Amino acid sequence: MEEDISILLAKLSFSEEEKKRVVSKKANKDNSKGYEHWAIGKLMTQEKVNKEAMYRVFKSLWYTKEEVNFVALKDGGILVKFCNEDDRKKILNLSPWLFDQCLFNMVPYSKDKTMEEYDFNHTPFWVRIANIPMEYMDRDMAMEVGSAIGEVLAIDWRDRDGGWTEYMRIRINIDINKPLQRVVYFTNHGGEEFVCSIRYEKLPRFCYICGLIGHTTQKCKAQKNSNENQDNIFQYGKWLRVPIRVIDQNNGLLRNGIEMIKKDKENDSELHRNLWKVIGTNTQYDHEETEQVKDTDDESELSTP
Numbered sequence: 001m002e003e004d005i006s007i008l009l010a011k012l013s014f015s016e017e018e019k020k021r022v023v024s025k026k027a028n029k030d031n032s033k034g035y036e037h038w039a040i041g042k043l044m045t046q047e048k049v050n051k052e053a054m055y056r057v058f059k060s061l062w063y064t065k066e067e068v069n070f071v072a073l074k075d076g077g078i079l080v081k082f083c084n085e086d087d088r089k090k091i092l093n094l095s096p097w098l099f100d101q102c103l104f105n106m107v108p109y110s111k112d113k114t115m116e117e118y119d120f121n122h123t124p125f126w127v128r129i130a131n132i133p134m135e136y137m138d139r140d141m142a143m144e145v146g147s148a149i150g151e152v153l154a155i156d157w158r159d160r161d162g163g164w165t166e167y168m169r170i171r172i173n174i175d176i177n178k179p180l181q182r183v184v185y186f187t188n189h190g191g192e193e194f195v196c197s198i199r200y201e202k203l204p205r206f207c208y209i210c211g212l213i214g215h216t217t218q219k220c221k222a223q224k225n226s227n228e229n230q231d232n233i234f235q236y237g238k239w240l241r242v243p244i245r246v247i248d249q250n251n252g253l254l255r256n257g258i259e260m261i262k263k264d265k266e267n268d269s270e271l272h273r274n275l276w277k278v279i280g281t282n283t284q285y286d287h288e289e290t291e292q293v294k295d296t297d298d299e300s301e302l303s304t305p
């Protein structure tokens, strides 16, 4: 429609009255600026989400330096108008963001991109990989095993010497169009095989039948087509989710050194490290976790297949 009018206008001639120029009085303020701090988000779910409520919750959780505003776009996207780069960086670094257990996937806004051109297929998650013999838990192992799951973005060392005991904690960019990966097979030099289990922090609602994020078990299309034995129908479960606030090898959530593997403008190592230190120790983190990852409806998902 807009294009049709542009073509039409190009052919018309206008009166002197119409040709009067409107000149901006705010000569110093370029209205087109500001978009470089914006992000574009998308709700990765088939569920109906109360967007207004989501905006309110995120605004209260994010503690941004300056105001943040949300604008729903007609093609399913949500424009997130941050006012400065630090705010955007902080919030993107703390991805994934969940509302009502639905994933709100955000990427930096690009001036000339259409909605289809943004990559909403990947989201960074902190994953914990367990059942690796302690003597193999080192940086090489983290990179190898992490790469078997997705793109390794960061490694969280318990201390500078890599003092892992129960699991390795790695930030991985995960393809959310694929079923959640549950294990990594690892064979040591002696040919001995281990099945390493994967658990995800801040995991949104996902399907216990097909392992995909974005729909519930009840709404799974695979379920309808499946003639399998009902005993084996649940190949996935809430065991893939890291429970909230479990005191374990970390003795709380304080982290000593996050090593950034992939550096880009959204992935500032110093900021990230400091941020994780801060949120590991204050109540804001607790609030955010409880708000975002409620485990309560998992049982109902299981009980009504």
Ligand SMILES: [Zn+2]
Binding pocket: 207, 208, 209, 210, 211, 212, 215, 216, 217, 219, 220, 221, 222, 223
């Ligand atoms: Zn499914």
